[in-house]
Amino acid sequence: DAGVIQSPRHEVTEMGQEVTLRCKPISGHNSLFWYRQTMMRGLELLIYFNNNVPIDDSGMPEDRFSAKMPNASFSTLKIQPSEPRDSAVYFCASSPTSGSLTGELFFGEGSRLTVL
Amino acid sequence: QQPVQSPQAVILREGEDAVINCSSSKALYSVHWYRQKHGEAPVFLMILLKGGEQKGHDKISASFNEKKQQSSLYLTASQLSYSGTYFCGTSIGYSTLTFGKGTMLLVSP
Numbered sequence: 001d002a003g004v005i006q007s008p009r010h011e012v013t014e015m016g017q018e019v020t021l022r023c024k025p026i027s028g029h030n031s032l033f034w035y036r037q038t039m040m041r042g043l044e045l046l047i048y049f050n051n052n053v054p055i056d057d058s059g060m061p062e063d064r065f066s067a068k069m070p071n072a073s074f075s076t077l078k079i080q081p082s083e084p085r086d087s088a089v090y091f092c093a094s095s096p097t098s099g100s101l102t103g104e105l106f107f108g109e110g111s112r113l114t115v116l
Numbered sequence: 117q118q119p120v121q122s123p124q125a126v127i128l129r130e131g132e133d134a135v136i137n138c139s140s141s142k143a144l145y146s147v148h149w150y151r152q153k154h155g156e157a158p159v160f161l162m163i164l165l166k167g168g169e170q171k172g173h174d175k176i177s178a179s180f181n182e183k184k185q186q187s188s189l190y191l192t193a194s195q196l197s198y199s200g201t202y203f204c205g206t207s208i209g210y211s212t213l214t215f216g217k218g219t220m221l222l223v224s225p
């Protein structure tokens with residue numbers, strides 16, 4: 001079975017450019033999470049969707065970040081305009097349960113973003 | 117509220133044991149443990165729900181002390197494959213998972 005699929009795996013862009021990261025969750029999973037990982041802050045939850053609806057976006061840093069989930073098989077995380085401090089690895093994860101209370105999170109391989 | 121992990125890093129020789137601790141300032145509903153190898157995605161190890169249970173996975177086990185809001189991960193007779201960064205994730209009631217900053221484990225031959 002295919003796992004969580006993220007694209008692109010690597011992205012290098014210049015400050016001020018728009019960045020779009022994509023995620024395809026595991027089929028049948030109804031929860032989707034976007035995490036950002038940096039050395040300084042570790043794994044930070046950015047946003048959580050349940051049944052395509054954003055439930056908790058309190059981790060989204062600022063208005064430059066937006067996320068959508070138009071259907072059960074696709075989600076995007078957009079940064080516009082990008083800044084050097086956005087450089088990080090962005091992980092998408094899905095879970096078969098509502099919330100992450102009792103469910104395992106299945107992580108994608110991550111998208112490594114470098115903003116120059 | 118991000119859980120606090122200790123130690124930050126551990127270096128072991130193959131066959132030695134290690135304990136990684138995770139603590140929270142708030143009452144916990146569940147504790148999750150993940151391992152991440154360099155350049156890869158975090159991989160699930162186990163979940164502990166409130167109730168003070170202990171779980172095992174091969175020679176890796178964990179305990180959850182609900183009263184102390186703490187969990188510990190025990191790695192017994194460590195193998196080279198155990199090297200990586202270990203993260204605990206905590207949930208408070210009906211909420212999402214918040215991860216600690218991780219504990220880096222290096223097992224040498």
